[in-house]
Structures are given as structure tokens and as C-alpha cells.
Amino acid sequence: MPRFYCPTPLATGELMELPAGAARHVQVLRLQPGDAITLFNGGPDCAGIGGEFDATVTHMGRSDVQVQVGAHHAVEREAALPVHLAVGMPANERMDWLVEKATELGVASIQPLMTERSVLRLSGERAQKKVQHWQSVAVAACEQCGGNRVPLVHDIMGFSAWKKTQSTPAVGGAFLLSLRPGSQHLREAASAALQSMQAVTFVSGPEGGLSPDEEAAVLGCGYMPVTLGPRVLRAETAALAALSALLV
Numbered sequence: 001m002p003r004f005y006c007p008t009p010l011a012t013g014e015l016m017e018l019p020a021g022a023a024r025h026v027q028v029l030r031l032q033p034g035d036a037i038t039l040f041n042g043g044p045d046c047a048g049i050g051g052e053f054d055a056t057v058t059h060m061g062r063s064d065v066q067v068q069v070g071a072h073h074a075v076e077r078e079a080a081l082p083v084h085l086a087v088g089m090p091a092n093e094r095m096d097w098l099v100e101k102a103t104e105l106g107v108a109s110i111q112p113l114m115t116e117r118s119v120l121r122l123s124g125e126r127a128q129k130k131v132q133h134w135q136s137v138a139v140a141a142c143e144q145c146g147g148n149r150v151p152l153v154h155d156i157m158g159f160s161a162w163k164k165t166q167s168t169p170a171v172g173g174a175f176l177l178s179l180r181p182g183s184q185h186l187r188e189a190a191s192a193a194l195q196s197m198q199a200v201t202f203v204s205g206p207e208g209g210l211s212p213d214e215e216a217a218v219l220g221c222g223y224m225p226v227t228l229g230p231r232v233l234r235a236e237t238a239a240l241a242a243l244s245a246l247l248v
Helices: 020-028 094-105 124-145 159-164 186-191 212-220 235-247
Strands: 003-005 015-017 036-040 052-060 065-073 083-088 109-114 174-177 200-204 224-227
Touching: 003 020, 003 124, 020 052, 020 065, 020 124, 036 065, 083 235, 094 109, 094 124, 094 235, 109 124, 109 159, 159 212, 174 186, 174 212, 174 235, 186 224, 186 235, 200 235
Parallel strands: 003 036, 083 109, 083 200, 174 200, 174 224
Antiparallel strands: 015 065, 036 052, 052 065
16 A cells, blocks of 8 residues: 655544645555555654554545545554664765665664765755755655654764764764774674663764774764674665664
């Protein structure tokens, strides 16, 4: 059954018009009155009650779609442990792919970073448009994968500005993907502490990784250096491999 993110309060029995984004998606799929759909509203734009709602299309206009909201189902497919990703943005379309796959894996939020070695550099209106685009990628991925909580894609931050937001995190609750000798494997580092963690933040660099000064700054905030093994992975692959180790 088609699923749509509807960032507005939902109530069983309500007759309502879908927001523009969801309505456009329904029209693209050429659904008709009487067709059944699923709605969910948990995400960055609306403090929804969680779960998902049955709904039935009742009217298809040129630019508007009306639905009858049905039963609520308190089903959740989210990770038990919220994992937040701070990532040096990879270049080209790789960030789109990273956002999509991170959403499918169950990431709680994504903080795009501009670091010393970042190829992709954005500011002002271009940065805002990119974040809006990545948020829409996360919405589409959530609709596809069955998640009911759309991860928040934060505004792009420079590394120095981001560092100022970091107080010393709880021991075991923050990791830095690193190639430095002596780094513990992520699975081993996490397994010893996952039971006591309430959330995890991990930092992953762009192409070429973080600079030595940036790594030192992250470690100075209490992050634990961890590795994914002897192979050197692409920036987007490394972040997703770490998510898989923590969430799957």
C-alpha cells in the first residue's frame, strides 16, 4: 500500500486535504477515489503521535487531494537506539545517496559538515536549497522503507561552528571514524557500552577524512576513535557501514 508523509496532525474519522507534497505524490501515482493509502506524520515538521494511519482517497482535483483518515496503528519500525550522524559532506550526488541509505537504516538525524578537506562547499541560499532537497530525499526514503519517523537533516555547519556546539559527551556515546593506529573496532567499542547508552553520535569525514587538527578537536570533545577494519572505504560507504554496525 502506498505510504505518504503528512506533516500535519491526523485524527481517525477526519476528512482532510493532503499537504501539497503528499498530494502531488498521490497524483503522480494516479490514485483514484476509493484507493487505500497509509499516512504517517512523525518527523521534523510535525510532532506526530507516531505510528501510522489508514486512509482512503475521496477526491482527486487538479491540485488538491482529499482523504478520509481511518484507523491508527501504533506500529513503530524505528531503531531502539537513536544514532546521530555528523558527516563531512561527500561531493556530487553521493550526499543524496548517503541521506537516502542512512534513512533506510534508521538514522535519527544528519548534520552535514564543511570540513578542511570538503570538496562540496555551500552557503546562503544554495545551502538552504540543498538542505531542503536532502530533507525531501529523507522523506521519500522513509515512505519507501516503512519508517514512521523522518530523520532531521540539520542546516550545514562549518567544522569550527559545529565544534563549539559539542560539550564533552557521555563516555561510550560518541565515536569518531578514524584510520589512526590503535583505534578499536566499532563493533567492539559499541558492544561494551550499548546497553547503557541513550543515544549515539558518530562523526565521519569527507573524501580524504578529517584533517589531523580536526581529528584532535573531535577527540578533545570526548569522542572515541573507532575503525571499521583494515580497508579504506569511501566517505559515504564508511558512514553507512558504521550505521549498519550500530543499527542492524
